[in-house]
Amino acid sequence: MVLSVIRTWLCDIxxxxxxxxxxxxxxxxxxxxxxxxxxxxxxxxxxxxxxxxFFHDPYLGLPVIGNGMTGIVLKINEGRAVKKAKLYKPGQLxxxxxxxxxxxxxxxxxxxxxxxxxxxxxxxxxxxxxxTSQYGIELALAQGNLEPYLETxxxxxxxxxxxxxWSLINTFAYIHSHKIFVDDIALRNILILDEQLxxxxxxxxxxxxxxxxxxxxxxNDLNVQIEILHLGWVLxxxxxxxxxxxxxxxxxxxxxxxxxxDSFPNIDDVLCGKIIKKCWRGEYTSMDNLRDEALQLxxxxx
Numbered sequence: 521m522v523l524s525v526i527r528t529w530l531c532d533i534x535x536x537x538x539x540x541x542x543x544x545x546x547x548x549x550x551x552x553x554x555x556x557x558x559x560x561x562x563x564x565x566x567x568x569x570x571x572x573x574f575f576h577d578p579y580l581g582l583p584v585i586g587n588g589m590t591g592i593v594l595k596i597n598e599g600r601a602v603k604k605a606k607l608y609k610p611g612q613l614x615x616x617x618x619x620x621x622x623x624x625x626x627x628x629x630x631x632x633x634x635x636x637x638x639x640x641x642x643x644x645x646x647x648x649x650x651x652t653s654q655y656g657i658e659l660a661l662a663q664g665n666l667e668p669y670l671e672t673x674x675x676x677x678x679x680x681x682x683x684x685x686w687s688l689i690n691t692f693a694y695i696h697s698h699k700i701f702v703d704d705i706a707l708r709n710i711l712i713l714d715e716q717l718x719x720x721x722x723x724x725x726x727x728x729x730x731x732x733x734x735x736x737x738x739x740n741d742l743n744v745q746i747e748i749l750h751l752g753w754v755l756x757x758x759x760x761x762x763x764x765x766x767x768x769x770x771x772x773x774x775x776x777x778x779x780x781x782d783s784f785p786n787i788d789d790v791l792c793g794k795i796i797k798k799c800w801r802g803e804y805t806s807m808d809n810l811r812d813e814a815l816q817l818x819x820x821x822x
Contacts, residue, residue: 577655579604590626590723595661604656605630629723633657636722639698645691647711647718662711662718666754667763669712675761678791682818684717685755685792689814691719692751693807696734701726701742705750706765707757735806741769741776745802748810749779752799759791778802792817 579594579602586593587606594602605626608619634652642648648660688710695702702725709721726739735744746768753766768776784800787793795814804810 579656588721590629594656596658597661599661600650600658601661602656602658603630603633630657632725632727633721633723635727636700636725639700639727640695640722643691643694645687645694645717645719647713647720659720660713660718662713662720664712665708666710666712666717666757667707670707670757670761670763680715681758681761681791684758685795686814686818687717688719688751688754688758689795689807689811691717692747693811695719696744696747696807699728699730699732699734699737701728701737701739701747703742703747705747705754706767707754707763710754744806745804748799748804748807749802751810752796755792755799756785756787756790756796759787759793759796 579596582594582596582602584592585595585601586603590606591603592606594604596602605623607623607626610616610619613619613622634657637649637652637657640646647662650658650660652658692702700722702719702722704721704724709719711718711720726742728734728737728739737743749768750766753764757764779800781801784797787796790796792814795810795817798804798813799810804813
């Protein structure tokens, strides 16, 4: 069953009408799906049983450096940040029940991300995480995310772009090998740390059973081909050094139809265009399949 789309409902509650239009245009077709009943894949372990090294919130008073729909990021020091659930106080929203409900969803989203980090462990293509508790996830402090980087910095050399493309393909293959769907695959969720790409923001990720055959898995209408489709647009952005946003589950695609072949741009002369085109056409059966072909093609720089 398709997850209920409640972003409009959240916008009506949280953002005043005067700011809603600009926010929606800024994030057009890029917002993750959210279930009205909250994340469906939270393990039975609850926040009350999560191990914590703290008896109270140690992050109070730290400066906010990131503000998302369900979480905020605070700066601890020059090398470390903490991601916390975004919590509203009574009176900040018109309806008290809305405050309680949204706070609960945001806490569950943080819990889900903690479980994802715990399953993934340490990997070179994932933002390093240090410790977790009911108060937040301590992460390495990156220089920024890929979306403004592509918009701000001059186009980089082919060798770096090829390295980044290979890094992302490898990282997504690693994540899928741990039976996780990322879902919210977007430039803004890919961080840059010492000129290396690091995946972050797994709040909407789906933890699948460890014994599942992931190439045939379908969870809330999400499958491997859709993950690869989203990844293809990210790779296209890196290859062309231009921001391209796409989200399969956008309101413009209510019937969840695969994009028509003529809806994609011509990329015959684009770096790694052969790989990107097959991502868009759904021709890879798995992330491993994509990685194995990319390994062969990248030896010739695609």
